[in-house]
Amino acid sequence: MLKRKFAALGCSIALASSLVAGCAAAGGVEPDKVLQNAFGVVSYEGSGSLSFQVTAGTASKGYPDAAKLNNAVVELTHVKQQDKTNSSVTGVFKTGSGNIPFEAAQVNKEWVIKAEGASKPLVLEDAHGQTQKESAAAPGFGLDFSTLNMExxxxxxxxxxxxxxxxxxxxxxxxxxxxxxxSLALKKIHAELKGGELIGILQKTLSNLLADGEKGDALIRSIIGDLGYDGNNAFMFSIVKESLRSLATDASALDVLFPAGDFLNNSNVLKLDVYVDGESQIRRTGFELALNGLPHLENGVSAVTITGSFDRWNINGTVTADKLSAEGGIKLSEGGGLAKYLLALDKNSTAYKFLMEELKVNRKHIVLPPVGSETPTTEVRPYLQGDTTMVPVRLVTEQLDAQVGWNPDTYEVTVTDIWSGKKVEFKIGSTTVKVNGAEQTLDASAVLGGDTTYVPVRIIAETFGAEVLWNQDTYVVTIVRN
Incomplete structure (x- = not known):
């Protein structure tokens, strides 16, 4: 959660630059130069803040109480970016329960966060590469964006x-x-973007690019190359250009990029103020993102306003980021990582009171893929064995903050709840299971399907304090835990 907030402040600078980059030079400001400088920044110091106004009703079962984020503020008292892979942040997260001071440091693509009340640091590993590998090729393009080089x-x-x-x-x-x-004399660049305008702006941008003859074609070929393909391949170039032409002329085709069309309306507004010095460097960024009249969300949120500001100085100067040790840290990417971190909080701390007692971040709402009628052979998904719903054990347990143990000699699977320590032990092919050491008989046995172990969902969920919901119309199982 904190990592996203750090990123939002940094990205706001690039976002602000991007929105004004298409505008003609005015008032002594050259937007293209501002954008070029923004991406050219290697080091800087800064400070900033994010505040949240949240309108939320009662959340559905298994969702945190998002209303508790109303009036929350993240203050970054000192940001130090030594280079693009070494940074540090000190700040405080202000909530209705009180203040939670924190410090964070980035080394390469790993963040280490230490918060008051936590006995162990939280380690956030870079998920970008994993996310890219798991992403499918974009429909209409036939390109795998896992090869994209963002730099x-x-x-x-x-x-x-x-x-x-x-x-x-x-x-x-x-x-x-x-x-x-x-004290600085600055140029203030103001811009506003409504959600309902975004599709038109994107389409006009693509139309202008496609109409620019050889110059536009050269840019398209170069981008194809950045995707890891041969931009000079006539067939590849024709596919991409035709896809861009489709996006430029058919607004429905943009659902590929913006599937949440309900958000693209004029009640959702982004306001940006970018303050630029005489060297065309961004020194201050302010923004307000208002999302109103949101479609029905199960977390109960109907409106959100995020307000942020960020100052920076010593741009491209000598900056030394603070260091934090990851020793003994809990990795968020590991199974049950968040649960382990929350369990390591001092129960008398402000962090525990806010996260666990008020926001209730340990609630679970897990929607499984539709249930099939037979054991899957290639895909990993639930299926019916008689009247019993069988689920891939790791798919469910890791989302329920449980750990899975496998004994290849005895073909036994042990599932342990991180929160309570309760255990469920299965033996492949046997309808007898052990729940905290006591034997029970089930209607269906654990089975192996390829390299995946499938177990009855209800015995795990209910042992770990969760509820299993079944939708007869969609054949979808939902697991909730409050």
Whole structure:
């Protein structure tokens, strides 16, 4: 959660630059140069904050109480980016329960976070590579974006955004600001973007790119190359260009990029203020993202407003990031990582009171893939064995904060709940199971399907304090734990 908030502040600078990059030079500001400088920043120091206004009703079973995030504030008192792989942050998370001071440090692509009340640090490993590998090729393009080199793509971003239409709200004015004790004369760039405008802006940008003849074609070929393909291959080039043409002319085709069409309406507004110095460096960024009239969300949230600001100084100067040791840390990527971290919190701490007693982040709402009628042979999904729903053991248990043990000599599977320590022991082919050492007889036995172990879902869920819900119309099993 904290990692996302750090990233949001950093990304707001690039996002603000991107939105104004398509606008013509005005008021002494050259948007293309601002964008080029933004991506060229290697080191800096900064400070900032994020605040949240959340309108939420009662959440469905198994969801955290999002209303407790209302009026929460993340203050970053000092950010130090030594280079693009070494950074540190000190700050405080302010909640209705009190303040939670924290510090974090990034080394390469790993973040270590230490929060007051936690006996062990939390380690956030880079998930970008894993996410890319698991992502499917984008429909309509036939390209696997796992090969995408973002650093190379950034080199083309200014060129891509030069085709964007000028925003009606774009305005430049003179202003003064004090940043890190220094009084500065700055140019303030203001822009607003409504959700209902986004599709049109994207389509106009693509239309302008496609209409730019050889220059536009050269840019498309270069981007194809950044995807790991041969941009000079005529067949590949024709596929990509035809896909872009489809996106530019058919708004429904953009559902590939924006499947949540309900969010793209004019009640959802992003307001940006970017403050630029005489060297075309961004020194301050402010934004307000208002999401109103959201479609029905099971977490009960109907509206969210996120307000942020960020100052930076000592740009491309000598900066030394603070270091934090990951020794003894809990890795979020490991099975049950969040549960282990929450269990390591001091029960008298503000962090425990807020996360566990108020926000209730340990609640679970797990929706499984539709149940099939026979044992899967290639895909991993639930199936029916008689009247019993069988589930892939790891698919369910890891989401329920449980650990799985496998004994290849005896063909026994042991599932242990991280929270309570309760155990369920299965033996492949046997309808007898042990629940905390006591034997029970089930209607179905654990089975092996390929390399996957399948077990009856209800015995695990109910032993670990969860409820199993069955949708007869969709054949979908949902597991909830409050």
């Amino acid at each position: 190379k793509l950034q080199n083309h971003l200014g060129s891509i955004l030069s085709y964007a239409p000028t925003l009606d709200s774009f305005a430049v004015s003179d202003t003064n600001a004090t940043i890190n004790g220094e």
